[in-house]
Amino acid sequence: MAEVKKGPLFITNTLTRRKEEFIPLNPPHVGMYVCGPTVYSDVHLGNVRSFITFDILYRWLTHMGYKVRYVRNITDVGHLVDDVDAGEDKIAKRARLEQLEPMEIVQKYTNGFHDVMRLFNLRNPNIEPTATAHLIDQIGMVERIVKNGYAYEANGSVYFDVPKYAEQYAYGELSGRKIDELIANTRDTEGMEEKRSPLDFAIWKKADPHHLMKWPSPWSEGFPGWHLECSAMSTKYLGRTFDIHGGGMDLKFPHHECEIAQSVAADGHAPVRYWMHGNMLTVNGRKMAKSEGNGFTPEELLTGNHKLLEKGYSAMTVRFFMLQCHYASTLDFSNAAMQAAEKGLERMMKAVALLDTLKPVPGEAVDLAALEQRCYEAMNDDLNTPVMIAELFEGVRIINSVNDGNMAMDAHGIARLKGLFHSMLFDVLGIQSTIGATNGANDETALDGLVKEFIRMRAEAKAKKDFATGDAIRDRLVALGILLKDTKEGTTWERA
Numbered sequence: 001m002a003e004v005k006k007g008p009l010f011i012t013n014t015l016t017r018r019k020e021e022f023i024p025l026n027p028p029h030v031g032m033y034v035c036g037p038t039v040y041s042d043v044h045l046g047n048v049r050s051f052i053t054f055d056i057l058y059r060w061l062t063h064m065g066y067k068v069r070y071v072r073n074i075t076d077v078g079h080l081v082d083d084v085d086a087g088e089d090k091i092a093k094r095a096r097l098e099q100l101e102p103m104e105i106v107q108k109y110t111n112g113f114h115d116v117m118r119l120f121n122l123r124n125p126n127i128e129p130t131a132t133a134h135l136i137d138q139i140g141m142v143e144r145i146v147k148n149g150y151a152y153e154a155n156g157s158v159y160f161d162v163p164k165y166a167e168q169y170a171y172g173e174l175s176g177r178k179i180d181e182l183i184a185n186t187r188d189t190e191g192m193e194e195k196r197s198p199l200d201f202a203i204w205k206k207a208d209p210h211h212l213m214k215w216p217s218p219w220s221e222g223f224p225g226w227h228l229e230c231s232a233m234s235t236k237y238l239g240r241t242f243d244i245h246g247g248g249m250d251l252k253f254p255h256h257e258c259e260i261a262q263s264v265a266a267d268g269h270a271p272v273r274y275w276m277h278g279n280m281l282t283v284n285g286r287k288m289a290k291s292e293g294n295g296f297t298p299e300e301l302l303t304g305n306h307k308l309l310e311k312g313y314s315a316m317t318v319r320f321f322m323l324q325c326h327y328a329s330t331l332d333f334s335n336a337a338m339q340a341a342e343k344g345l346e347r348m349m350k351a352v353a354l355l356d357t358l359k360p361v362p363g364e365a366v367d368l369a370a371l372e373q374r375c376y377e378a379m380n381d382d383l384n385t386p387v388m389i390a391e392l393f394e395g396v397r398i399i400n401s402v403n404d405g406n407m408a409m410d411a412h413g414i415a416r417l418k419g420l421f422h423s424m425l426f427d428v429l430g431i432q433s434t435i436g437a438t439n440g441a442n443d444e445t446a447l448d449g450l451v452k453e454f455i456r457m458r459a460e461a462k463a464k465k466d467f468a469t470g471d472a473i474r475d476r477l478v479a480l481g482i483l484l485k486d487t488k489e490g491t492t493w494e495r496a
């Protein structure tokens with residue numbers, strides 16, 4: 001039987017706009033940085049899609065035998081409402097509105113983010129650094145940029161000198177923006193009178209006396225600019241040049257463009273060899289956004305409690321739905337598409353479960369090595385998960401044919417097919433078994449985790465006095481044979 005060729009991997013590098021062979025700087029090690037959430041509100045489904053994209057990359061690199069150091073940060077300071085140098089800090093604003101300490105807001109939404117990541121079965125990064133825990137590194141970076149002449153102080157704030165940088169380096173290289181066009185599109189914002197050019201951006205901001213989150217620095221009591229943390233923390237944990245930097249398409253400019261400029265200005269090196277950007281999620285053809293009323297949360301998705309949802313969908317259905325689209329394409333969310341994904345996943349899971357009871361029939365009518373090969377080729381072609389899933393459906397067709405007695409397959413073939421589904425569907429695509437295809441103990445743990453997640457969401461809904469959602473969660477669990485018991489110590493569950 002032909003040997004399966006497992007490499008090489010090609011990924012689309014946003015920087016060169018080309019599909020390139022991935023060659024790590026120090027194999028077998030791979031350094032990978034992904035911009036994490038700003039923890040001032042619940043993540044919406046569009047954010048989840050972006051994180052799933054890089055979860056797939058992490059899983060695939062690991063599957064390919066690389067030793068990956070995956071860093072994904074938590075932004076807990078410095079991200080202003082305008083996404084530029086103006087407006088209130090997003091976290092401080094939420095703290096004011098909810099009458100909590102900023103760090104309570106940070107903890108609350110960090111916990112919520114982790115719950116969502118667990119629910120959608122994302123692997124944890126190896127390091128999850130926070131901006132507030134890396135003030136010294138950020139101040140050090142500002143000092144290096146100032147020393148090298150690419151930033152200047154004005155009234156206690158420090159600004160990055162974009163025109164000066166652009167004299168020597170290609171500012172706009174990643175996003176394809178031109179300096180002249182950028183200047184033409186600038187508008188008046190806070191701090192404008194301090195800047196030498198409207199393109200300059202703050203890397204350190206002096207805080208107003210009433211500002212809640214501020215730290216001492218050589219320039220003023222203040223806080224770092226939003227772009228700075230990613231440069232400082234990626235340098236600290238992955239080195240001055242590392243392999244892969246990922247994030248959502250909307251971060252390409254200004255955030256990632258500024259990250260490149262800061263690293264080059266501070267240390268003289270382009271920081272990243274491969275930039276990768278995931279595309280957006282739309283809803284019925286419109287961009288997902290809270291202001292559009294279509295930015296539903298994972299919780300609303302599971303319960304179906306949103307005017308755009310015909311019913312609730314499981315986290316694995318959503319994950320499967322997302323992976324049926326290539327990460328670089330926009331993906332449109334609709335009830336029809338979700339229901340198709342739900343049916344497809346169910347059909348696949350049923351076939352995988354059949355593998356345990358399939359009776360071997362001497363002979364081997366199909367070339368499983370070729371199927372395996374096509375799975376590798378799909379993933380190595382810029383993480384083409386939709387093609388991979390199509391190949392797995394070919395596997396489903398084979399299983400069903402053997403089960404119906406229309407195709408021969410010996411015990412070795414059945415074991416090989418089982419191995420293929422376990423590695424590609426469960427390990428690489430991160431789909432969790434929804435029926436008894438894994439051993440019983442794992443199922444129990446997974447079930448317990450899931451029910452506890454629903455209990456937590458119900459408690460949260462009740463705390464917000466949203467009793468309709470609370471009751472809907474309880475009723476749906478009852479329909480699934482799960483009874484909740486409210487006690488003084490909290491809520492427990494048992495089977496009906």
Ligand SMILES: [Zn+2]
Binds near residue numbers: 036
């Ligand atoms: Zn970032």
